[in-house]
Amino acid sequence: MVDVTHYLILSTIVFSIGVVGVLTRRNVIIILMSIELMLNSVNLNLVAFSDRLQDLSGQVFAVFVIVVAAAEAAVGLGIVISLFRNKETVNVDEIDLLRG
Amino acid sequence: MLDNIWLIPLFPLLGFLINGGFGLWKVARTGTRPPKPFVYCVACGSILLSLLLSLSCFWALLQLDPQDRIQEVEVFSWIHGPAVQTIAGELANFKISWGFQLDPLSAVMILVVAGVGFLIHVYAIGYMAEEEEGFYRFFAYMNLFMFMMLTLVLANNYLLMFVGWEGVGLCSYLLIGYYIHKKSAGDAAKKAFVVNRIGDFAFIIGMLMIFTYFGSLDFTEVFHGVEEMFPMPEALWGPLCWIALLLFIGAMGKSAQIPLFVWLPDAMEGPTPVSALIHAATMVTAGVYMVARSSAIYSRAPDVLFIVAVVGICTALLAASIALFQQDIKRVLAYSTVSQLGYMFAALGVGAAAAGIFHLMTHAFFKALLFLGSGSVIVALHHEQDMRKMGGLRKHLPRTWWTMGVATLAIAGVPGLAGFFSKDEILWRSFSNGHPLIWFVGVLVAGMTAFYMMRMMFLTFHGEERLSPEVASHVHESPSVMTIPLVILAVGAVFAGYLGLPAWLGPNVFEHFLEPAFETRYHAAGETVHAAHSTEILLTLVSVALAGAGIYLAYYFFLKRKEKAEQLRQKYAGLHRIIRDKYYVDEAYDFLFVNRAKGLGRFLSAFDNNVVDGAVNGSATITQISAWLSGQADIHIVDRAVNLVAEIFEFLSTVLRKIQTGLVQRYALFFVIGIILVISLYLYMGV
Numbered sequence: 180m181v182d183v184t185h186y187l188i189l190s191t192i193v194f195s196i197g198v199v200g201v202l203t204r205r206n207v208i209i210i211l212m213s214i215e216l217m218l219n220s221v222n223l224n225l226v227a228f229s230d231r232l233q234d235l236s237g238q239v240f241a242v243f244v245i246v247v248a249a250a251e252a253a254v255g256l257g258i259v260i261s262l263f264r265n266k267e268t269v270n271v272d273e274i275d276l277l278r279g
Numbered sequence: 280m281l282d283n284i285w286l287i288p289l290f291p292l293l294g295f296l297i298n299g300g301f302g303l304w305k306v307a308r309t310g311t312r313p314p315k316p317f318v319y320c321v322a323c324g325s326i327l328l329s330l331l332l333s334l335s336c337f338w339a340l341l342q343l344d345p346q347d348r349i350q351e352v353e354v355f356s357w358i359h360g361p362a363v364q365t366i367a368g369e370l371a372n373f374k375i376s377w378g379f380q381l382d383p384l385s386a387v388m389i390l391v392v393a394g395v396g397f398l399i400h401v402y403a404i405g406y407m408a409e410e411e412e413g414f415y416r417f418f419a420y421m422n423l424f425m426f427m428m429l430t431l432v433l434a435n436n437y438l439l440m441f442v443g444w445e446g447v448g449l450c451s452y453l454l455i456g457y458y459i460h461k462k463s464a465g466d467a468a469k470k471a472f473v474v475n476r477i478g479d480f481a482f483i484i485g486m487l488m489i490f491t492y493f494g495s496l497d498f499t500e501v502f503h504g505v506e507e508m509f510p511m512p513e514a515l516w517g518p519l520c521w522i523a524l525l526l527f528i529g530a531m532g533k534s535a536q537i538p539l540f541v542w543l544p545d546a547m548e549g550p551t552p553v554s555a556l557i558h559a560a561t562m563v564t565a566g567v568y569m570v571a572r573s574s575a576i577y578s579r580a581p582d583v584l585f586i587v588a589v590v591g592i593c594t595a596l597l598a599a600s601i602a603l604f605q606q607d608i609k610r611v612l613a614y615s616t617v618s619q620l621g622y623m624f625a626a627l628g629v630g631a632a633a634a635g636i637f638h639l640m641t642h643a644f645f646k647a648l649l650f651l652g653s654g655s656v657i658v659a660l661h662h663e664q665d666m667r668k669m670g671g672l673r674k675h676l677p678r679t680w681w682t683m684g685v686a687t688l689a690i691a692g693v694p695g696l697a698g699f700f701s702k703d704e705i706l707w708r709s710f711s712n713g714h715p716l717i718w719f720v721g722v723l724v725a726g727m728t729a730f731y732m733m734r735m736m737f738l739t740f741h742g743e744e745r746l747s748p749e750v751a752s753h754v755h756e757s758p759s760v761m762t763i764p765l766v767i768l769a770v771g772a773v774f775a776g777y778l779g780l781p782a783w784l785g786p787n788v789f790e791h792f793l794e795p796a797f798e799t800r801y802h803a804a805g806e807t808v809h810a811a812h813s814t815e816i817l818l819t820l821v822s823v824a825l826a827g828a829g830i831y832l833a834y835y836f837f838l839k840r841k842e843k844a845e846q847l848r849q850k851y852a853g854l855h856r857i858i859r860d861k862y863y864v865d866e867a868y869d870f871l872f873v874n875r876a877k878g879l880g881r882f883l884s885a886f887d888n889n890v891v892d893g894a895v896n897g898s899a900t901i902t903q904i905s906a907w908l909s910g911q912a913d914i915h916i917v918d919r920a921v922n923l924v925a926e927i928f929e930f931l932s933t934v935l936r937k938i939q940t941g942l943v944q945r946y947a948l949f950f951v952i953g954i955i956l957v958i959s960l961y962l963y964m965g966v
Contacts, residue, residue: 201947210943271943278941 186227193220207262207269211255218248280339281350284381284433287329287336287389291425294325298422302415313415319404322418326400326425330393337386345795351435351499353378358438363490366518367508371494380435380498384796387636387789388432388568391643395560396425398764402651403552405761406658417457417550424450428561432568437486437496440569444482444533447562448475454557455549467545474542478532478566485525492518502575512579523576523583527590530566534620537594541865543617547609551654554609559616559650560643567623567639571632574797578630588628588709592720595621597862599727603734604859607664608653611735615690616646618724622705625717631708632797633790637779638705640789641697644771645686651765652683655757656739660750666735671744675754680740682765687736689772691729692826699823700776706822707781707815722822729829737837781819783812 193216200213222241229237263269298321302313340348353376360373381389400421407417424447431443448471456468490496493504505519513519530536535543546558557563570577570587577584595618602614619642626635657664659676673680689696692703702725710718744751756762779789836844848855857863 198951202944202951274943275941278939 183231190220190223205270285354285379288426288429290325290328291422294422299419318415323400326397330397333389333393349382351380365494375438378435379433383793385432392561395647399552399556402764405758420453454553455546464548467548471542475532478529481525482529488522505575509579520580523580534566535617540617544613555647555650559646564639570627574632591621591624592717595724599724601861602731626705629709629712633793634704638701641701641775645689648686648768655679666738669739670742673740678762682769685769686772687732697776726825726829729826730833733830733833
């Protein structure tokens with residue numbers, strides 16, 4: 180029987196992978212993909228608790244998160260394209276326009 | 280008709296405004312001057328209108344009864360002053376109206392001024408014909424002068440009279456200095472103005488005294504007050520004497536009497552028509568007019584009358600003696616004018632105001648004629664005024680010769696001509712009123728007058744020609760516009776005298792006409808002694824004999840035996856030099872007053888430069904230093920403090936800036952660490 184603990188473990192693993200990806204990878208696109216992973220681990224949590232508590236609010240939230248994630252991916256990719264046109268790079272090490 | 284007397288001065292004023300205003304406007308607007316015919320038509324036309332109006336007013340005045348012959352017209356009320364307490368303790372309002380008055384005295388004056396003035400204006404058309412730049416200016420000033428002069432003689436109060444008095448002084452100044460590029464003309468103008476100012480100062484004080492005593496400046500009220508307050512002549516020196524003396528000092532300045540006569544000979548720097556109009560016929564007689572007008576005051580101040588007579592006769596003698604040796608034709612005439620003015624004052628002083636005014640009128644004719652004739656000579660000789668470079672001009676300038684000859688005989692006192700009657704009237708009155716010494720000096724002056732006037736005629740028109748060759752080739756008679764006024768004046772110089780025949784010949788129409796103006800006012804001093812006609816005839820013969828002697832001496836020395844004159848000059852070289860140099864009066868004044876004033880001026884200038892300017896500059900320096908100090912304080916203290924604050928922030932910011940790397944992953948790392956810390960804190964606290 181797969182209970183909620185398994186889901187949580189899975190979601191923790193996926194979230195951790197996402198965090199490590201965000202912190203360590205240089206490529207912006209991969210960072211965005213890692214963020215996607217983190218969001219989806221949250222979705223996993225939401226759905227798991229929705230099933231466990233028999234409450235549909237969790238699934239509604241998950242759908243919201245997917246929508247927001249889609250929007251975020253669109254904006255993020257737009258920024259990446261604009262960035263690449265101007266700087267000819269997608270490497271976050273080389274992008275430090277806000278340095279004080 | 281008599282209500283319109285205020286129009287008489289108005290026409291020249293309009294002429295002045297039109298010529299002056301239009302001329303200025305045209306020069307400013309187009310850079311060209313108004314056309315000459317326009318200018319002189321306006322100028323002469325305005326005077327002609329005044330003259331015609333004066334004649335008709337005079338005619339209207341003649342229709343009235345003698346005691347009604349005083350007409351006042353108030354044009355507008357001029358000054359409303361506060362109530363002032365007079366000496367008598369009454370309250371009087373300082374009220375002055377712009378009012379005119381026509382009585383026999385001012386009627387005579389306006390006829391002389393407008394008549395002679397008109398002729399001189401016409402003459403000036405020819406005389407000034409070569410002027411370009413100043414033509415409209417000249418005629419505008421002349422018209423302004425006529426306005427002021429007519430205001431002076433028509434005024435019905437002292438203050439308005441003073442307005443005209445100052446106005447003619449101003450015009451005199453402007454016209455003496457007419458040749459603005461000549462320094463001597465400017466100096467002469469200033470001299471005339473300043474010397475006149477001395478007299479005017481006394482005049483003002485006299486007016487103030489009149490007001491404080493009589494509470495008014497209107498002639499009628501003042502003279503009425505004089506009669507009430509001083510029914511008898513002042514035996515001792517009192518306020519009335521002071522008033523009379525101060526007014527006389529004013530007249531001294533205007534009418535060139537000792538000691539203020541020095542400006543008149545210098546005034547000859549002006550154009551000759553100006554000399555004729557202002558410095559012979561009209562303005563200089565203003566003092567005589569004013570004293571005659573104030574006869575109510577003078578007749579009650581016998582001491583001052585005596586001073587007037589003495590000053591007058593001394594001036595006559597002094598000026599006549601200077602005129603003997605002058606070489607400049609206009610200067611001879613100038614000193615002659617001073618001398619004749621002295622005669623007039625002598626007449627006023629012995630209590631014969633009518634005789635003085637009579638001489639004023641005849642003098643206006645023949646002296647204006649003499650000046651205009653000399654102007655004609657000067658034009659013919661291209662502005663040569665030295666008589667040593669003339670001679671023999673009779674055949675070149677026939678009209679000028681005979682008209683000037685008539686005037687010379689008139690002033691010399693040849694029987695039958697104007698000067699004879701008026702001069703003899705004065706001499707007779709001074710004798711019959713008990714001043715034989717004045718009569719004696721007067722006769723002497725008459726002889727001298729005949730001598731120097733004939734000398735002028737002989738040197739100018741007779742004898743051999745002494746002209747320089749380039750002048751001689753251009754000598755020509757003046758145009759008719761100049762000679763016709765000469766002829767008219769010559770007629771006047773012959774016949775004007777018949778208005779005032781001596782008692783043994785017929786009625787004195789002139790004196791009879793003037794009587795109302797002096798009637799109640801003058802007989803106190805002028806208690807005429809009705810001496811026998813034989814005495815008068817005898818005295819007349821004496822003066823005629825002296826005049827004849829003067830004429831003969833002039834003929835002898837300057838035509839017949841010229842070497843005799845030279846011998847005589849050698850013999851009395853010292854005396855000759857003193858008189859020729861005008862008794863060094865100018866030099867004495869220079870030494871006593873002018874140089875003192877200049878010294879004071881230099882001292883004040885030095886004071887100004889060193890002390891006043893020093894103080895100003897010192898305060899400026901102090902301001903500079905304090906400004907520098909505050910500038911330094913600003914830079915080093917205020918700015919330093921501001922910069923220090925900025926530097927502190929800058930230092931702190933260098934530390935904090937290190938945190939902000941701009942690298943997204945670094946921020947994310949902080950973020951994660953922070954969350955881990957928060958969560959750890961939660962877990963540790965066991966919430």
